[in-house]
């Protein structure tokens with residue numbers, strides 16, 4: 088199957104604009120980019136005045152938590168976690184996880200996210216949901232450490248990694264919850280297992296100032312980053328969730344295979360402060376995150392990075408947090424995923440978005456990056472999305488059965504409310 092996207096304006100990974108480009112997609116890959124006047128194709132799409140860019144990535148998601156969207160509002164982070172979310176989560180069923188993940192996939196596809204990094208338990212259920220939706224997912228099997236049966240969880244996680252490695256849509260890794268939920272011994276065991284399985288890890292690090300203080304008290308002055316480093320966490324590809332309260336002395340642990348998934352909407356909503364993220368982000372390999380809809384209420388990375396830029400500019404830094412740097416944060420997630428994606432170039436997987444920037448919200452068009460970053464709503468500006476050369480959204484319409492997914496997720500939500508909260512032995 089050959090599809091030709093004619094006369095498009097390509098927005099590169101770096102945020103440069105290449106005008107009048109023909110993109111020939113052969114099955115799941117981009118075959119050529121440039122001038123293609125005599126190319127033969129089964130389908131031809133006129134993309135005059137349209138913009139084509141690599142798909143967005145959401146690099147820290149708890150997709151099943153989409154089912155909790157709006158369940159815990161106007162609470163501080165301790166209450167959010169310990170009194171609201173975790174007690175509900177402790178009574179979650181596989182059905183809740185499946186429909187929560189599916190709803191998340193649907194929302195992500197609507198917002199131009201072609202690949203995401205998930206962090207949750209019951210990874211096999213999530214993988215099934217993602218495959219049915221046709222979205223690419225790097226799924227970290229979460230291991231809780233304290234409060235969980237670590238040996239048992241690690242065995243299941245290993246099986247998950249073995250089952251899904253080599254899959255076209257699913258890339259597995261291990262997900263130790265955090266340095267505060269896992270002892271050093273547990274962290275070392277998980278990292279060694281990741282080395283053995285040749286996969287990466289995905290972990291929460293230094294989310295709150297309290298976590299940093301408690302880590303220092305417990306570990307003889309070590310920050311969560313220092314604890315993770317001692318356990319070998321940076322020896323393997325590592326997605327750091329948040330890193331909001333990173334210390335200057337932690338920056339030296341970053342390697343080419345380490346990235347930080349940033350989720351400003353969650354930090355704003357739960358009153359977590361600005362930490363040191365805005366100060367040091369450029370040295371932390373920043374990528375767009377989300378944290379899931381229980382805290383962010385949406386999975387929209389464009390919204391997240393817009394907030395990041397605006398919060399950065401606030402207080403007399405209007406000349407910083409430049410368009411191209413923010414665009415790079417939206418694109419860079421691909422570098423840390425195993426999906427051969429993130430570039431509109433020959434040989435790459437055909438995972439991209441088509442933008443129509445001629446609508447009232449984005450016209451007139453002086454600067455496409457500004458239109459996308461500061462004017463557009465992702466769901467309406469992105470008219471078409473392809474993953475592995477297949478349309479997941481076409482002419483503004485999702486290819487999935489939205490009604491079925493929403494109805495099932497809403498049914499689960501009702502049950503969750505009726506069932507009420509459980510008790511948990513964990514404390515955040």
Ligand SMILES: [Zn+2]
Nearest residue numbers: 149291328378
């Ligand atoms: Zn998280």
